[in-house]
Amino acid sequence: MARTLCRIFKGCQSICSLPLMKTRLHPSASVLLRTVCVRRMLTLPFRFSPKAQDFSLPNSSWGAEMRQLYEHYNSQCEEEMKGEEKQDWAWKRVPSYNRTLKHATGGVYLSKIYQSKARFFTRNIKEPGAAFEYVLFVSKDEQKCVCIFQAGHLLEGPQGYVHGGAIATMIDTVTVTHASVLTLLIMTANLNINYRRPIPLGSTVLIDSSLNKTEGRKVLISCKVTSTDGSKLHTEATALFVVSRLLGG
Ligand SMILES: CCCCC/C=C\C/C=C\C/C=C\C/C=C\CCCC(=O)SCCNC(=O)CCNC(=O)[C@H](O)C(C)(C)COP(=O)(O)OP(=O)(O)OC[C@H]1O[C@@H](n2cnc3c(N)ncnc32)[C@H](O)[C@@H]1OP(=O)(O)O
Numbered sequence: 001m002a003r004t005l006c007r008i009f010k011g012c013q014s015i016c017s018l019p020l021m022k023t024r025l026h027p028s029a030s031v032l033l034r035t036v037c038v039r040r041m042l043t044l045p046f047r048f049s050p051k052a053q054d055f056s057l058p059n060s061s062w063g064a065e066m067r068q069l070y071e072h073y074n075s076q077c078e079e080e081m082k083g084e085e086k087q088d089w090a091w092k093r094v095p096s097y098n099r100t101l102k103h104a105t106g107g108v109y110l111s112k113i114y115q116s117k118a119r120f121f122t123r124n125i126k127e128p129g130a131a132f133e134y135v136l137f138v139s140k141d142e143q144k145c146v147c148i149f150q151a152g153h154l155l156e157g158p159q160g161y162v163h164g165g166a167i168a169t170m171i172d173t174v175t176v177t178h179a180s181v182l183t184l185l186i187m188t189a190n191l192n193i194n195y196r197r198p199i200p201l202g203s204t205v206l207i208d209s210s211l212n213k214t215e216g217r218k219v220l221i222s223c224k225v226t227s228t229d230g231s232k233l234h235t236e237a238t239a240l241f242v243v244s245r246l247l248g249g
Contacts, residue, residue, distance in 0.1 A: 056096040056136065061129020062150065065204040065228055069148045073137045091146075094136040094177055098123035122173055130154045132166070136174060138181050145178035147207040148228075151199060161198035167225065167235055168193055170207055175221045175239040178209045182219055183243055189218075190240040197234045204228055209239075217243040 058070060076090040098120045122132040133150040149170055157163030172188055179186050199205055205225050212220040218240060225235035 052097045052099070054095045055098060055123045056093060056134070059128040059133075061133060061152075063202075063204060066133070066148055066150045069204070069206070069228060070135055073135075073146065073148070077137070090140050091137040092140070094138060096120075096123060096134075096136070122169060125152075125154065132170065134170065134173075136177055138178065142178075142181050143211050145174055145181070145209045147174045147209075148204060149207055149225075150204045151201055153201060156201055158198060160201055162201055164193075164195055167195070167199065168237075171223050171225070171235065171237045172239070174207045175209050175223050175237070176241065178211070178221055179219045179239075179241040182211070182214065183241075185244050186219065186241040187244045188239060189242045191237060192239070193235060193237040195235050197232055199225070199234050205234060206230070212238070219243075 058067060062070070073091050074093060077093055099116070099118060122134070125131040129150065130152040131154045133152055134147050136145060136147045138145045147170065151162045151166065155162050155166040157166070168191065171193065172191060175191075176186065176188060206228055207223060207225050209221050209223040212222050214220070219242075221239045221241070223235075223237045223239065224233060225237075226233055
């Protein structure tokens with residue numbers, strides 16, 4: 001299967017992606033070749049399910065602390081009825097998928113084959129609970145975002161503790177999600193992290209982010225990683241996001 005894909009990929013690369021080819025081939029021949037390629041790709045047995053899995057929902061690896069906190073925030077997500085009036089939610093759970101392309105669209109363009117292999121960094125390990133296990137909630141007024149994060153055994157840095165890079169990844173993920181709620185097409189421009197206390201591997205922590213300010217194309221967010229009862233400060237950070245011109249912002 002992999003070899004077949006590779007062959008088709010290479011073949012199609014030479015046929016479809018080079019503008020040069022357009023000048024060498026008669027237009028009708030070019031169209032025919034493209035059609036053949038597309039047909040072949042459409043008949044390939046893509047391995048992934050067309051239905052994307054939401055990784056922010058509870059699974060068997062979640063510990064009691066993770067579940068309790070999830071229930072706590074999730075219960076505030078439901079719409080409440082007060083008298084005749086429908087009350088807005090206080091928090092909203094942010095669904096989380098492992099690829100930006102939700103469905104395989106058949107590989108009409110070669111770049112889509114590559115994209116179909118791409119997986120979101122924090123959601124690409126199959127074993128539940130082995131690495132980044134987390135769920136994010138944003139507050140109604142979009143000034144706050146909270147993440148419940150259970151750090152799995154594959155994230156070890158110093159013996160028995162979570163790797164600083166993994167903590168940075170989570171801070172980036174939480175703050176970028178927060179900033180994305182405010183504005184689209186952003187890139188992390190600066191991430192400043194102070195590691196105060198190590199996070200034990202396997203433990204659950206809270207990652208809180210708050211909006212500091214927005215200024216033109218810039219969004220400044222601060223973030224804290226604490227124990228679930230808030231008594232221990234593990235990490236604090238500030239992040240700067242810029243609405244990207246490259247991404248079309
Ligand atoms: C319930 C509803 C929920 C809805 C949720 C919605 C969405 C959630 C979904 C998605 C979010 C989740 C996941 C997203 C996935 C992952 C993303 C992770 C984030 C990353 O992993 S992302 C990769 C790492 N990131 C880069 O790869 C950036 C490379 N870089 C660049 O692409 C450019 O560098 C850029 C664009 C940053 C700026 O470039 P540019 O040309 O557009 O802007 P320019 O340089 O003109 O700067 C404009 C103003 O920013 C200031 N400024 C710029 N940089 C600065 C710095 N470093 N420090 C201090 N100030 C800085 C300037 O000083 C100026 O300031 P001033 O205007 O005041 O002069």
